[in-house]
Amino acid sequence: MSALMSRLARCVLALGLLLTAAGCGGGPDHGRVTIMVPWSGKEFQAFYSVIKEFEKDTGIHVDIQVTRALTQQLDAAVAAGxxxxxxxxxxxxxxYKYADTTKEEDRKLQPLDVPTGAYLQPFRDLTEVRGGVYAVPVKVDVKSLVWYDSAVTSPPSSADARTFAAKKPGTWCLGLESGPTSGWPGADWIADILLAEGNGDAYKQWLSGQKEWNSAPVKEAWTAWRNLVGTSVEEASTLNFAEATKGMTAKPPTCTLAHGALSAMGFGEGRRYDFVTSSSTKRLEVSADFVGMFTTGNQSAEKLIAYLAGRKAQQSWVNQPGGNGFSADSKVAYDSSVQRQIARMLRPDSGYTLCFGAADAMTPDVSAAFYRAVLDYASDDTEDPTDLLKNLDDVQNNLGNSQVPSTKLCAKLT
Structure with a gap:
């Protein structure tokens, strides 16, 4: 009886941590795989279609654990064994949090035997830690985009959308609420503004800890964002990001410009929107969804990660309705004309410099503090972010700088 109770207790713990349990057997089930993902809506449906193809091809069953609080759920699951x-x-x-440890026994991510040579930089370098591959990019995004409806508003006269938007205060579709990661739309935007300044060195120095949060260039990026969005910041801290972008589709539109990646916009099917890059520089803020492996001995898991890393799965994924993402493999083709336009900037000879998003490069706890500070700044009457930035310096001093080498964060496509 005690052995049975012990096994039941382990099952209850696993079920409490995860939205979907893979089963409560004693060892790995080699015909099943569990995978934890953060998506919902059309983004999840695009991923699910790829998983169904894998199951059909292999006969392997995939248990998908869906959680919006992925960081917290994954930390809890790993800590509980x-x-x-x-x-x-x-x-x-x-x-880097899960893989960059000096002791192999402390390493939670498992090394992968997956070829990464087809991936663009900086995505390829970011998968490698201490000489081994510990994750693969399965979907990437370009964040440095400003969207508009040409039937409603004229396009910016130049590639500098910041100058264009400053002449039209209150036109931004701005929502910062996004569940456990609320604040990220503003964090991405502030980073995008800093990336566009000068030669881009201030951005990299900030991420590497060489420039404090309260340094002049970083503070100016915060105030530039606040001035840029103008009255659109009102109530933005409690307005859902996806709901805010629907203002472009309202009749009449309640806002005319939106900032961010195509996959985040949620414009809907059959509606054409145009975009410009958010600055006149050829620097783009990018992000990626990486997949990593946390268990050993499950060959089905190894087959799934190899499948997701391959061109067939990635091409299927980005072309699913609602997929709207991109592949780090420049040879993946796109059905959508808008995706093809954006993908041209991801070609190896495009001349663009791709820089990983600031919050994505930070340790998860520092990113969370960054997001909270954005919410506080948006809801505060004062336009001076000094106190918030000093607090972020304290947080970073306590938690330490990111382990990601700053030399890996940007790459020019030549």
Whole structure:
């Protein structure tokens, strides 16, 4: 009876941590795989279609654990010794958190035998830690985009959308609420503004800890964002990001411009929107969804991660209705004309410099503090972010700088 109760207790713990349990057997089930993901809606449906193709091809059953609080759920599952076989890692900072340890026994991510030579930089370098591959990019995004409806508003006269938007205060579709990661739309935007300044060195110095949060360039990026969005910041801290972008589709539109990746916009099918890059520089803020493996001995998990890393799965994924993402493999083709336009900037000879998003490069706890500070700044009457930035310096001093080498964060496509 005691052995049975012990086994039941382990099952209850696993079920409490995860939204979907892979089963409560004594060892790995080699015909099943568990994978933890953060998506919902059309983004999840695009991923699910790829998983169904894998199940049909292999006969392997995939248990998908869906959680919006991925960082917290994954941390809890790993700490309890009940991690999923695979997990989408919410940031490159998480890759280093779980893989960059001096003691092999402390390493939670497992090394992968997956070729990465087809991937563009900086995505390829960011998968490698201490000489081994510990994650693969399965979907990437370009964040440095400003969207508009040409039937409603004229396009910016130049590529500098910041100058264009400053002449039209209050036109932004701005929502910062996004569940456990509320604040990220503003964090991405602030980072995008800093990336566009000068030669881009201030951005890299900030991420590497050489420039404090309260340094002049970083503070100016915060105030530039606040001035840019103008009255659109009102109530933005409690307005859902996806709901805010629907203002472009309202009749009449309640806002005319939106900032961010195509996959985040949720414009809907059959509606054409145009975009410009958010600055006149050829620097783009990018992000990626990486997948890593947390268990050993499950060959089905190894087959799934190899499948997700391959061109066939990635091409299917980005072309699913609602997929709207991109592949780090420049040879993947796109059905959508808008995706093809954006993908041209991801070609190896495009001349663009791709820089990983700031919050994604930070340790997860520092990213969370960044998001909270954005919410506080948006809801505060004062436009001076000094106190918030000093607090972020304290947080970073306590938690330490990101383990991600700053030399890996940007790459020019030549």
């Amino acid at each position: 009940a991690p999923p076989d695979l997990a989408m890692l919410p940031s490159v900072g998480a890759i």
